[in-house]
Amino acid sequence: VSHPLLHRVASGDSAAVRECIDRYGGLVWSLARRYSGGTAEAEDAVQEIFLDLWRSAARFDPAVSSETTFVAMIARRRLVDQRRRNKRAPQTESLADTPTPAELGAAARVEDSAEASLAAAALAQLRPEQRLILVLATCHGLTHEEIAKTVHMPLGTVKAHARRGLLRVRELLGGTATGTFPATMENPS
Amino acid sequence: MSSRNRVLDLACDRALWGLDPAQDMELASALPPGVEIDPSLALTAAAIALSQLEIDEQLPAHLAERAFAAAMSSAPARSVGRAGTIPMAGHPHPGMAGRPGATPMPASTPGGARPSFTPLTPLAFMPTANDGPRSITGAGRPSVAPGQVTSSSGGGLTPKRSPLAWMGWVAAAACLALAVGTYVLSRRTIEGGGTVAKVEPTAAEKRDRMIAEAKDAVRISWTPTEDVAAKGSSGEVVWSNARQEGYMTFRALSANDPTKEQYQLWIFDAERDEKYPVDGGVFDVGAAQAGPGGEVVVPIVAKVAVKTPKLFAVTIEKPGGVVVSKRERIAVTAAVKG
Numbered sequence: 001v002s003h004p005l006l007h008r009v010a011s012g013d014s015a016a017v018r019e020c021i022d023r024y025g026g027l028v029w030s031l032a033r034r035y036s037g038g039t040a041e042a043e044d045a046v047q048e049i050f051l052d053l054w055r056s057a058a059r060f061d062p063a064v065s066s067e068t069t070f071v072a073m074i075a076r077r078r079l080v081d082q083r084r085r086n087k088r089a090p091q092t093e094s095l096a097d098t099p100t101p102a103e104l105g106a107a108a109r110v111e112d113s114a115e116a117s118l119a120a121a122a123l124a125q126l127r128p129e130q131r132l133i134l135v136l137a138t139c140h141g142l143t144h145e146e147i148a149k150t151v152h153m154p155l156g157t158v159k160a161h162a163r164r165g166l167l168r169v170r171e172l173l174g175g176t177a178t179g180t181f182p183a184t185m186e187n188p189s
Numbered sequence: 190m191s192s193r194n195r196v197l198d199l200a201c202d203r204a205l206w207g208l209d210p211a212q213d214m215e216l217a218s219a220l221p222p223g224v225e226i227d228p229s230l231a232l233t234a235a236a237i238a239l240s241q242l243e244i245d246e247q248l249p250a251h252l253a254e255r256a257f258a259a260a261m262s263s264a265p266a267r268s269v270g271r272a273g274t275i276p277m278a279g280h281p282h283p284g285m286a287g288r289p290g291a292t293p294m295p296a297s298t299p300g301g302a303r304p305s306f307t308p309l310t311p312l313a314f315m316p317t318a319n320d321g322p323r324s325i326t327g328a329g330r331p332s333v334a335p336g337q338v339t340s341s342s343g344g345g346l347t348p349k350r351s352p353l354a355w356m357g358w359v360a361a362a363a364c365l366a367l368a369v370g371t372y373v374l375s376r377r378t379i380e381g382g383g384t385v386a387k388v389e390p391t392a393a394e395k396r397d398r399m400i401a402e403a404k405d406a407v408r409i410s411w412t413p414t415e416d417v418a419a420k421g422s423s424g425e426v427v428w429s430n431a432r433q434e435g436y437m438t439f440r441a442l443s444a445n446d447p448t449k450e451q452y453q454l455w456i457f458d459a460e461r462d463e464k465y466p467v468d469g470g471v472f473d474v475g476a477a478q479a480g481p482g483g484e485v486v487v488p489i490v491a492k493v494a495v496k497t498p499k500l501f502a503v504t505i506e507k508p509g510g511v512v513v514s515k516r517e518r519i520a521v522t523a524a525v526k527g
Binding site: 011014017018021022023025026027028030031033043045047050051054064065068069071072073075076077080081083084089094096115116117118119120122135136137138139143160162163165167169170180 | 228463
């Protein structure tokens with residue numbers, strides 16, 4: 001029986017810590033680079049994310065989500081916190097690198113996360129503007145104000161699209177056997 | 190707006206963008222006593238991010254070491270885990286002895302006590318069905334057929350690139366409609382098909398076709414190392430930069446036990462830091478393809494675009510492969526001349 005890697009981390013298994021860094025380092029770094037205002041900020045964020053991950057590892061529940069999604073959740077939480085603290089715009093890629101609605105959902109980038117694949121499929125069912133706003137917020141770390149400027153929509157419309165889209169994706173994920181996110185799970189923060 | 194809707198709005202905003210202190214307080218006070226904030230929205234936001242994230246860079250080594258040191262500095266000084274124990278200060282971890290770049294344990298705290306690395310909740314190991322196909326640990330990963338390349342471990346976080354550029358809302362919407370239409374049509378074709386049995390060419394056939402068609406294809410012979418798995422083996426690697434396609438041919442390479450180790454290809458690109466060669470995928474060599482007279486052709490599955498390949502190297506790694514190889518066992522190499 002193999003125990004989840006994060007549980008081994010929580011139990012203080014140093015090899016598991018090393019494995020965890022090997023496995024999720026690229027994911028954490030990629031997210032940090034997108035959310036942060038520069039390399040130094042991204043490096044600080046990575047440190048904070050892993051510290052949070054070590055502290056939160058015991059809370060990982062494989063019945064609720066995949067490890068990858070759990071790690072991404074922790075990473076996003078720290079990055080969002082950091083952004084609010086620094087109040088700085090992330091070093092966003094140019095819009096030439098921003099995925100168009102047509103590209104979104106074409107393929108899951110992180111193949112071993114069940115939820116990621118399901119989320120890609122769920123995104124494909126959303127209206128294009130909802131999809132774009134959600135991706136700009138979650139993957140590129142843009143604030144609602146930045147998104148409003150980017151997509152030329154009023155702030156209220158951006159928020160409404162984002163909220164509806166997020167709830168719809170959750171609904172679609174919750175309707176599957178492998179992607180259930182029970183609403184009763186304890187808040188990990 | 191109803192109180193429930195307001196709570197839902199705040200919960201969504203919290204998951205997507207975080208809340209300011211006033212909003213945080215508003216949300217907390219709106220929740221009934223004893224009710225926690227539902228994390229499913231944060232998990233959904235994370236899943237959306239993952240579904241579109243391109244992991245095109247590995248974590249720099251110095252950050253990896255710093256993260257490891259942070260974990261170790263807050264770890265309990267007790268024997269845990271099947272892979273080893275966390276050493277007391279001054280007692281090197283057996284698994285880390287001699288490891289290049291291994292981080293030394295930080296000094297003990299002034300009082301001699303180590304800061305506690307306390308799990309926030311008691312551990313309850315609950316192996317479930319989710320440990321199977323959803324598991325991203327090496328264990329439970331189905332082994333590959335000999336010669337078949339799979340994405341390597343590190344959770345199988347496959348780097349991909351979005352090649353298309355921003356085309357504006359109208360064009361994007363048109364593309365989406367086209368993409369959906371194409372998808373529906375292809376689904377219908379697949380689901381309603383079955384009358385045409387297309388035979389997939391073998392890797393050897395694909396290799397031969399590529400050699401015939403790709404004008405820029407380079408062929409380089411493998412140089413075996415002294416590693417027991419490769420000694421006496423031969424073969425070549427064929428690569429087309431224009432097509433980003435390549436094949437490896439091995440003769441007399443030793444068979445591997447996929448439950449213990451797998452071969453993994455690395456492509457060193459002159460335009461990338463040589464610490465981070467491109468992962469070319471893991472593969473197996475079956476008993477029938479190994480030893481004298483045996484031959485296997487393996488397609489190369491580069492995880493990111495290779496711009497200027499200068500060296501191909503095959504290492505032997507744990508099942509599923511690794512994100513960063515320690516290069517402890519190198520089986521064969523092929524250097525691109527010029």
